[in-house]
Amino acid sequence: MDFREINIRKLIKTRVEELEIPLERICEYLGNDQQEIQKYYMEKSIDCHLLLKWSKLLEYDFFRVYSQHLILYAPVKRTNIELQSRSNMSYTFRKKLYTSEIIDFVIEQYSSGVMTKRDIIQRYKIPKTTLYKWLVKYHHNKKK
Structure with missing residues (x-):
């Protein structure tokens, strides 16, 4: 999956097809008619409340896709106060910061030759x- 360009409508439609959920069930759950559901598949963005309903219905955390994007493309900027206070503290590392999807994405970028190690570290x-x-x-496991 490319986390740079999120196509949420395509992800929702794909998940519906994977689970083979009837359109009638979707309409009943979301409280809309079939034309409204078809409109959702065409929308570029989606309301958070509606995305939550889709996530529950399709048993998939679509918000995670956006979280992955933020981790990869919008790292948190540290303020001067935070940096000064950190210099007086010992370092604490967050081991579970990167999910398996992010790791797979980064390894795929390197394996396919799209990015070098230096490019990945910098970007x-x-x-x-x-x-x-x-x-x-993980790279060793992918070769098998």
Whole structure:
């Protein structure tokens, strides 16, 4: 999956097809007629409340797709106060920051030759040691 361009309507439609959910059930759950449902598939964006309903109906966390995008393309900027307070503290690392989808995406970018290690480190701000550990652990498994 490409986390750069999120096509939520396509993801929803694909999930509906995977689960083979009848259109009547979707209409009843969302409280809309068939034409409204077809309109949802054409919309570029979707209301959060409606996306929550789709997530429940399709048993998939569509919000995670947006979270993945934020982790990869909009890293949190640190303020000067936060940086100063961190210099006085010992470092604490968040081990579960990256999900398996992000790791797979980054490994795929490297494996396919789209990006080099340096490109990945610079663009996504992934620590060098973390990337190298992923390549050893996951790149080897992908070859099998």
